[in-house]
Amino acid sequence: MTNRLRGHDVPVTAGFTKRFLLLLLLIDAVGAALLFLALFLTLSRPIPGDYPAVFLGLRQQASYFLPVVAFAGLAYVFLVGLATAVLCVTALQKIAGPLYRMERLIESYVAGEPVRPAFFREADEVKVLAASFNSFVGHLRDDRQKWLATMAQAERHCLQDRATCRLEMEKALAEVEVLMAKYR
């Protein structure tokens, strides 16, 4: 039942993936660089003096390192986490937007309103949904036209020959029934 989609039908395009991963790489790289800078600035203070001063200085640096890393780590989480979250929200808008529009379209279909064809923007992903929805509605409309045309044909016969009118109509109904049989 599942049909693998290929080419332009792929739900998420290679361009979308490339952009997302490049931005993720950039955010991670900038985050790591900022964290390095913060730790470098903390640890690169010169240690003056003789043996006891250096000994004490290094021991103090060792004990102060935990709060320094904790603070720098929190800043890193805030910056990188926020940037990644913004990236997710903006990137996935290209998928969530079309899905939302599809939901509205199906809602209007269920409500019995005239259904417009689904149209996705150039930058949108999951375009295959729009194409398959349009094809579904197109098939239904084609069949509806066929059924109505069969009935209209019988009505034309009625105008030509009143005697066989009922017979033609019943024949048309039988034809419609056969045409409808594919729907289950």
Add this chain to the structure above:
Amino acid sequence: MTALQQKKRRKIVFISPVFQGGAAVAFAALVLVGAALFSLVAVRDVRLALWDASLSAHFRFQSAYEIVRAPLVRDLAWLFGGTLVAGIALYFLAVRVIRIRTERIASVFRLSGEGDLSTATDVRGPGEFPVLASQLDAARSQTLEIIDGIRAEVDFMRKESLSEEEFLKRWEGVKERIGRIAP
């Protein structure tokens, strides 16, 4: 809508709290875990390096950074690489879920076009896809209901001996019902 109004209209970016927000939280959690692991490892490595160096403090050190450079850079490289690889893995996992669900819904649309209006779409879980799938199922079952109604009516009209007037009334009714399909 004028061009100015179109320009002024705000573009809604945060459309689905579950879908977009869920992904954002998952990626942010990954960053949090990475930073927590880095903090633990970096504190241990740097402390160890500084304590070791303090015992040989008769050597001249310009700064503590000179001592901890190697472990710190290594830990930062692990943080960068780890969060990136985990982020990429999470991305491809999300794309896989999106692809499977999209393919499923698209194939159900295609099957519906071929006449199968009763097989359930069967897309479960949180997010936009199950909502769309349930709406699609509702639309299909409504269509099938209309078609079943027409079929029953047609069957009735063919089998029962109706008066001319009654037959014509029902004939118009069938046409009206057919017109309700995909208006």
